[in-house]
Amino acid sequence: MDLTSPRVIKDIAERFNFSFSKGLGQNFLLDAAVLDKIAEAAEIDEGVMEIGPGFGVLTKRLCETGKKVVSVEIDRRLIPVLEYTLAEFDNVKIVERDIMKTDVRALIKEEFGDAKISIAANLPYYITTPIITKLIEEKLPIKNIVVMVQKEVAERISAKPGKKDYGAISVLCQYYTEPSMVEVVPAGSFFPAPKVDSAVLCMKLLDEPGVRVEDEKCFFKVVRASFAQRRKTLLNCLASGFGYDKPIIENMLGNIGIDPKIRGEKLSLAEFAKISDVICKLDSKIK
Ligand code: SAM
Numbered sequence: 001m002d003l004t005s006p007r008v009i010k011d012i013a014e015r016f017n018f019s020f021s022k023g024l025g026q027n028f029l030l031d032a033a034v035l036d037k038i039a040e041a042a043e044i045d046e047g048v049m050e051i052g053p054g055f056g057v058l059t060k061r062l063c064e065t066g067k068k069v070v071s072v073e074i075d076r077r078l079i080p081v082l083e084y085t086l087a088e089f090d091n092v093k094i095v096e097r098d099i100m101k102t103d104v105r106a107l108i109k110e111e112f113g114d115a116k117i118s119i120a121a122n123l124p125y126y127i128t129t130p131i132i133t134k135l136i137e138e139k140l141p142i143k144n145i146v147v148m149v150q151k152e153v154a155e156r157i158s159a160k161p162g163k164k165d166y167g168a169i170s171v172l173c174q175y176y177t178e179p180s181m182v183e184v185v186p187a188g189s190f191f192p193a194p195k196v197d198s199a200v201l202c203m204k205l206l207d208e209p210g211v212r213v214e215d216e217k218c219f220f221k222v223v224r225a226s227f228a229q230r231r232k233t234l235l236n237c238l239a240s241g242f243g244y245d246k247p248i249i250e251n252m253l254g255n256i257g258i259d260p261k262i263r264g265e266k267l268s269l270a271e272f273a274k275i276s277d278v279i280c281k282l283d284s285k286i287k
Contacts (some may be wrong), residue, residue, distance in 0.1 A: 001085060003057035004030045006094035006191050008103065012055055016081050020192055021186055024075055025124025029148065034185055035061040038120050041182050041202045042146045046115035049108065049142075050097050051131060052124050054078065057083040060250040062120060063089040071093050072109045074098045099131060105140055116141045122148040122183060125194065129153065136176040136203070144263045145177070145203045154199035161268045169225045172220070174269060175210045177203035209271040216278035225266030234267070242279060252278055 001058045002008050009028060020026045035058055042048060053059040053071040062069045069092040078082045082094050089254050093111065093255045108117060119142055125132055129151045135145055158179040159165035182200035187193045213219040225241025226234055256274050
């Protein structure tokens with residue numbers, strides 16, 4: 001059964017009386033070469049978890065690696081479809097659940113024991129960023145995450161300091177992972193076609209965070225504050241984010257050699273770390 005064929009997809013939809021849900025981001029991938037790229041980039045050795053199998057086009061490709069595949073799907077109507085499309089495989093388990101309400105650590109433990117797994121998915125666009133944030137912040141036993149996302153999201157996550165796409169999500173992802181764009185995938189490679197192009201993004205989890213900080217919570221507070229008002233200077237952003245008078249922040253930035261007039265988007269992870277290490281000391285002294 002060729003699940004990359006629009007004809008086959010339409011036949012299955014008809015057979016199961018299935019209508020595509022826009023709200024659940026159901027745009028199914030039709031490009032076999034992209035499936036190969038995702039499976040290869042995932043470097044699966046101990047097993048793989050998929051989010052949102054749909055009709056099972058990527059699931060099937062992952063099953064062909066011979067490793068254990070666990071797929072989490074929210075839409076109950078897809079369970080009988082997946083039983084049909086994946087009938088030939090005995091290395092797959094479909095879990096009917098909302099990934100955002102799933103204890104992913106417990107699920108990995110239950111299904112893969114102590115193995116370090118890969119995550120592969122063509123993500124539903126309406127919750128791409130919350131899913132990625134959840135997966136990387138929970139410090140799960142995963143080696144890499146290979147996901148299809150909107151092209152613009154992939155650009156933001158992999159953007160370097162000084163680029164217009166660089167923002168809090170870039171810093172968060174680059175703190176925990178090494179992101180890289182694998183391939184841009186045009187909207188026409190999906191059924192139904194979405195409005196925008198997509199891209200395959202590979203995020204390799206780092207053994208140690210991208211930069212050393214004394215207090216992670218404070219580091220991310222600095223990052224959020226620095227990007228909260230993109231047109232304002234770092235000085236203004238930090239003063240309003242942390243509630244200090246400007247001269248205190250100005251003095252602190254001067255002591256560590258950072259220009260108070262700079263904008264957040266110019267700062268590297270190491271510079272955010274430097275700020276965070278002094279501002280959290282200041283915070284604990286004053287409070
Ligand atoms: N993997 C298939 C493919 O590549 O053709 C389908 C990908 S489609 C973009 C996204 C899939 O995620 C759909 O099957 C959708 O029902 C499912 N989904 C949406 N929200 C979800 C959630 N919160 N938890 C788990 N699956 C979800």
